[in-house]
Amino acid sequence: MPINWDQIEGNWKQFKGHARQKWGKLTDDEIDEAAGNKQILAGKIQERYGIEREEAEKQVEEFRNSLK
Incomplete structure (x- = not known):
């Protein structure tokens, strides 16, 4: 069962490495600024x-689904 966004936000330090791997063009500051907030x-x-925003949101949802 995929985790929810509240869990991701609460444990962002644990998951930000995964985000960094998925979106290598994002800077560490951008990843820190997002702090697990899916809209940011x-x-x-x-x-x-x-x-497009729709594609970005789709990627973010795929990211959430890939986390355990």
Whole structure:
């Protein structure tokens, strides 16, 4: 069962390495700024990768589903 966003936000230090691996173009500061907030994370991905918001949100959801 995938974890929820409250768990991700609460344990962001544990999961931010996974985010760094998935989105290597994001800076450490951007990852720290997102702090597990899915809307902020999607916005950072959208900006850094030049993709549509919908695609960024899809990637963020896939990221959540990949965490155990």
